[in-house]
Amino acid sequence: MKLSSTITTLALALAPVILLVLVVGPVGAFAPPPPPPSRVTSRQSSTVKAATTTPPPEDAPTSSSEEEGDDAAPSATTTAATTTIATVEYPPPLTKVQRLGRAAKFWSSAVPIVLSYYSKTAELRAKESFTGISLTAEEEEVIWGEQHARGARKLADTITSLKGFYVKTAQIIASRQDLFPPEYTEALSNFTDNVDPLPVDLIKAVVSKELLVRGETFEDIFMEFDDVPLGAASVAQVHRAVLTEKYGSKEVAVKVQRPSIESKLMGDIANLKALAKTFRESDALPLDYYTVFAELEKQLADEFNFLAEAVAMDRIYDTVTRDVNGMPCESPIVMPRPVSGLVSRRVLVMDYLEGVPLSRAAEEMLRRGIEPDSPEAQLFGRRLLRSLTDVFGRCILETGFFHADPHPGNIFVLDDGRIGLIDFGQVKQIGGRARETLSKVMLALDERENDTNPKDLETIGNLALELGVELADDAPAEGPAAVAMWLFDGSVETLPGGYDKGELSPNSPVKALKSFPQDLVLVGRSSILIKGLSNRLNIPWSLSKEWAPTAKNVLEGNTNKTGAAIVKDGKGSKIRIRDVMKLLKTWGRGKASRAVTRLPSPMRTKVAAVALRLQKRREAREDRNQQ
Secondary structure, eight states, X not given: OOOHHHHHHHHHHHSTTHHHHHHHOOOOTTSOOSOOOOSSOOTTOHHHHTTSOOOOOTTOOOOTTOTTSTXXXXXXXXXXXXXXXXXXXXXXXXXXXXXXXXXXXXXXXXHHHHHHHHHHHHHHHHHHHHHOOOOOHHHHHHHHHHHHHHHHHHHHHHHHHHOTHHHHHHHHHHHOTTTSOHHHHHHTGGGGSOOSOOOHHHHHHHHHHXXXXXXXXXXXXXXXXXXXXXXXXXXXXXXXXXXXXXGTSOEEEEEEEOTTHHHHHHHHHHXXXXXXXXXXXXXXXXXXXXXXXXXXXXXXXXXXXXXHHHHHHHHHHHHXXXXXXXXXXXXXXXXXXXXXXXXXXXXXXXXXOOEEEGGGHHHHHHHTTOOTTSHHHHHHHHHHHHHHHHHHHHIIIIISEEEOOOSTTTEEEETXXXXXXXXXXXXXXXXXXXXXXXXXXXXXXXXXSOSSOHHHHHHHHHHHHHHTXXXXXXXXXXXXXXXXXXXXOTTOSSOGGGOOSOTTSTTOGGGGEEEOOGGGHHHHHHHHHHHHHHHHHTOOOOHHHHHHHHHHHHHTTOOSOOHHHHOSSHHHHHHHHHHHHHHHHHHHHHHHHHHHTTSOHHHHHHHHHHHHHHHHHHHHHHHHHHO
């Protein structure tokens, strides 16, 4: 019986080891789970309506006095014309006793689920040994299906009761259909959309308290405000609205933080951090999860400050809309921008984008008549990988400031075919030394002769160690190089040192990690997301190859040039003209690509097939030139 992989996977889900899954993030984008919290959507799209029609629960909290309610919230009443606002109270942090109670409740449910798999395994083996009769594959499937169903129900009930940070855990398991049994992903799928949406009256009360100035009413800001949220997640929920003429008369998305959620989520992760610290020196866990928890705790704390999120949106926008010479360029990805004057610590008003989350891209393509293996789907897959690769490569290597929560719920396919990126609540800044070393890793990986050359492996391994990677004492000499190749080169067929490529394989290089640098935890999450997407799309993709030109510019100091420095003389003028022509060419290519999405289906398929052939030829030519 092949039981070890099942037990290992569920242990990852229900014990501290789940942080490995949390760090790398969900990658099952093209075997779509039910929709995750949707902050950007099309009100005309039938695929979105289904995700936004869940009514607020009748028993939603209406008072901040409920200490253990997931979202003790302000009370308010609404008339047809105006909104009467009651006092908005933010409950104090959970006490130590309350935090310990939540942790005890979770682990008292989770640990027995894991142990039940070991006991079931022992029971079946004993029965097989006593009777001498082995179960058939069909019998095994039935037995383990029932076991999965029992465990999934118990875990779902526990998370429903506790909510908080554990909802994020459920969302990750639900989206990892490539790792977890379907009984678990289905049982936890309800946590991926509209998690206990608060009544709109309470949301308006929070918005009014945060945004209104003296003498101003809610209707002075919003001409329309949808009662049903676009999505409700564990930290915030988002409503579509239209601003009044005073504020620009445009369609916006309004992100509103749940009033009492900060203390609850921070308490939950503090519990997990304390548990990981207990086992820090133990051989029971394959990785130093205390470091991982500490990094996530810091990032989660930043997620509650929407003022910081608005600043992060602008910083990343500035990075991706300027080339290495400081000239304007078309961003490889669409980002919402915050609305000036309508941002506070707990409310963020931003541009509204129309599209569907990446986790529903396959469903949306089928609705439009695009088959999974068609030229259009393949072209989209390459565009997706190119967009994400360019954005994260430039942000990580050029400035060190990047979006730190990439997953299919935060990546959108817009109605015109472009890729959108939302939710900048979690961002990360890494230091200049780390950026330089990462750049050296990319160049070393890209310039290696092959995957077994000892000199290349030594160079790559030394750079990985310089980053702060620590491996187990019994790891082979090729271990550090294998970790770097596993993280940044998805095109590798065989890793050095005899390691497997699979992230949950017992022989994965991840299992050899003794410690991973805290600064780079979220860099790894970004790289593994892209690598996972390339695997699902069946498109060989090497981040090191794609990031190498940017890395070279970083090491040569050829980034962040200003326009003024480019036009000092006649020679500089030529550079400027060339850059302007390049910008126009990029702009024209983008316009043409968006125009193709509006063509009739048969013509669109033919155009996509031609474009795909040309792109593959160009890639093959570039590969030959590099050899």
